Amino acid sequence: MDTIRVAVIGAAGRMGSTVCDAVEGADDMELVARIDDGDDLGDLGGAQVAVDFTVPDASPGNVAHCISRGVHVVVGTTGWTQERLDAVRRDLLEHPEVGVLVAPNFALGAVLMMRFAQEAARFYESVEIVELHHPRKVDAPSGTAANTARMIAAARADAGLGPVPDATEHDPDGARGAQIEGIRTHAVRMRGLVAHQEVLFGAEGESLTIRHDSYDRVSFMPGVLTGVRGVVSRPGLTVGLENYLDL
Ligand code: NAP
Numbered sequence: 185m186d187t188i189r190v191a192v193i194g195a196a197g198r199m200g201s202t203v204c205d206a207v208e209g210a211d212d213m214e215l216v217a218r219i220d221d222g223d224d225l226g227d228l229g230g231a232q233v234a235v236d237f238t239v240p241d242a243s244p245g246n247v248a249h250c251i252s253r254g255v256h257v258v259v260g261t262t263g264w265t266q267e268r269l270d271a272v273r274r275d276l277l278e279h280p281e282v283g284v285l286v287a288p289n290f291a292l293g294a295v296l297m298m299r300f301a302q303e304a305a306r307f308y309e310s311v312e313i314v315e316l317h318h319p320r321k322v323d324a325p326s327g328t329a330a331n332t333a334r335m336i337a338a339a340r341a342d343a344g345l346g347p348v349p350d351a352t353e354h355d356p357d358g359a360r361g362a363q364i365e366g367i368r369t370h371a372v373r374m375r376g377l378v379a380h381q382e383v384l385f386g387a388e389g390e391s392l393t394i395r396h397d398s399y400d401r402v403s404f405m406p407g408v409l410t411g412v413r414g415v416v417s418r419p420g421l422t423v424g425l426e427n428y429l430d431l
Pocket of ligand 1: 193194195196197198199200219220221222237238239240242246259260261262263287288289290291404
């Protein structure tokens, strides 16, 4: 079995340090570089794959550097706009052999939750999303909730479903939550929580709830390692871990 040489960028961070432990614990991987803010990326310690868990302002530059060196990249950092993804696609034109995976959520259960919600969407007249997170989270709703809403909205449109029934006329304080492509999305911030989401479906006489809970950031590691193993043989830009899971 060939060993994959891996560099971790943002290695001292909460996610990065957990990734370092996971790579060191994987039989088929070798951790060749721990890179942090202020370090020269250089040749990334001779890595074949770099894993980036840094900050939204730094990640695009790190990815561009890796592509220019012919190093595949697995990216967990958030904040990837369409413009930033388009810049990656342009950089890859010069290096078509390089693979880049950008995954907003590496928790396998979260990816499955989104897929199951997409499958269920066409069968239910009503649907709402509730995401629940720790109170240090700065954005709302979560990227995962927004993504779920968009997937459900597309599935409803494909099935010819109309708007979700809702007679609300007066809601001066926004009690009905945000609307993302017509799907009501609610954000709870609460001490003691980590990252959780429920998708609630309703039809006459029944309901279906799909729920995922992340209790610890180790829950992201099987997905990150799947990304590292997969990216070496998938050139070009891939957005979303679901594309590596053969669902
Ligand atoms: P964190 O603890 O703040 O870690 C970020 C690390 O990156 C810090 O050690 C920081 O160093 C370092 N860093 C900043 N700029 C850098 C640069 N230019 N080059 C190299 N390293 C740099 O944050 P975290 O909780 O690990 O989260 C990191 C990112 O992952 C966030 O965007 C978060 O939203 C995302 N995330 C994604 C998933 C997913 O499943 N996709 C899951 C969890 C978190 P200094 O502190 O010295 O600046």
